[in-house]
Amino acid sequence: MHNxxxxxDAEKNRIELDKQAAYAVWQVKNAKKGYExxxxxxNNIDDDDERDFFERSVSKYKSQMGVA
Structure with missing residues (x-):
């Protein structure tokens, strides 16, 4: 168990970005939102490393959830 x-703060932010990526892919998969x-x-992420991490997370969840 992890506390x-x-x-x-950086690690907490990465967890939040990963959650946002998972939720965004879920929304697209369930036709709640479009690919935009x-x-x-x-575009709302200022830091380049964080944006890259978010985009990798989106790719990971697209693959896991079968979203093209």
Whole structure:
């Protein structure tokens, strides 16, 4: 068991970005939103490394959920 409060702010942010990516892919898969949601969320991320991490997470969840 991990205590998330002990993580650094950067690690907490990566967890949040991963959750947002998973939710965005779920929304597209279930026709709640269109593919533009990925660009909208990505464009709101200022840090290049965080944006890259988010985009890799989106790719990971697209593959897992069978979203093209």
């Amino acid at each position: 998330l409060t002990l993580l650094s 949601v990925f660009a909208e969320l990505s």
